[in-house]
Amino acid sequence: MIQLLRRIETFWTKLENLILFPKPYYVNQLQLDSLSGSDNPPADKFSLKSLIGDGFLFAVPKHRRSVERNLQRKFGNPEYVWKLLKVKSNLRVCHKCGSNYEVGLLCPSCYKKVFEETKLMQTEIENTLKLDPVDKEVIVLYKGEINSEENLEKKVVEMPKSKPLWFSKNLIQKTTKPTELNSKLKDIS
Numbered sequence: 798m799i800q801l802l803r804r805i806e807t808f809w810t811k812l813e814n815l816i817l818f819p820k821p822y823y824v825n826q827l828q829l830d831s832l833s834g835s836d837n838p839p840a841d842k843f844s845l846k847s848l849i850g851d852g853f854l855f856a857v858p859k860h861r862r863s864v865e866r867n868l869q870r871k872f873g874n875p876e877y878v879w880k881l882l883k884v885k886s887n888l889r890v891c892h893k894c895g896s897n898y899e900v901g902l903l904c905p906s907c908y909k910k911v912f913e914e915t916k917l918m919q920t921e922i923e924n925t926l927k928l929d930p931v932d933k934e935v936i937v938l939y940k941g942e943i944n945s946e947e948n949l950e951k952k953v954v955e956m957p958k959s960k961p962l963w964f965s966k967n968l969i970q971k972t973t974k975p976t977e978l979n980s981k982l983k984d985i986s
Contacts, residue, residue, distance in 0.1 A: 893963065907963075912959060918954075924956045 939960035
C-alpha cells in the first residue's frame with residue numbers, strides 16, 4: 798500500500814513539473830547537420846585545440862591551501878607526527894671577530910668590513926681615473942705605502958687612509974701565477 802502511494806506521489810510531481818515547468822526542446826547538432834545536407838562540420842564548433850592554440854596547459858591547484866593546512870605540512874599534526882624544530886649543529890665562531898656564522902659561509906661581520914673597504918676602493922678608483930678606459934692594470938696604494946718598480950707599468954690609485962690591520966698582502970696578489978708547464982705550452986704554440 799505504501800509503495801503504491803509513493804508511486805502515485807512521484808507520478809503527480811513529475812506531471813506537475815512537466816505542465817508547470819516545461820523543459821525546452823533542444824535539437825541535436827547531428828540532426829541539424831543532416832537536415833542542412835552538408836557533410837562538413839560547422840566552423841564555429843568548440844575544440845580544445847582552438848582554445849589552447851600553440852600553448853599547453855599547466856597543472857594548477859583548484860583550491861587555495863589554508864594556513865592551518867600549511868602549518869600541518871610544515872610542523873606536522875601533533876596527534877600523529879610532530880616535526881620538531883631541528884637544532885643547527887653547523888655553527889662556528891669566527892677566530893678574528895668572535896661572531897657566530899654557519900659552516901660553508903663567510904663570517905658576516907668580517908665580510909661587511911671587506912665589503913665596505915672594497916666600496917671605498919671602487920669610489921676612489923672612479924674619482925681618480927674618471928671615465929677613462931682602463932688599458933692597464935690598476936693597483937691601490939694606501940697611505941704610507943711606496944710604489945715599487947713592478948708597479949711602474951700599472952695605473953696607481955692612492956687611498957688617503959692607512960691600510961686596515963686585517964687587510965693582508967695576499968689579498969692584492971694574483972691568485973693564478975704562470976707555472977712552468979703553462980710557459981712551455983705557450984712556447985710550443
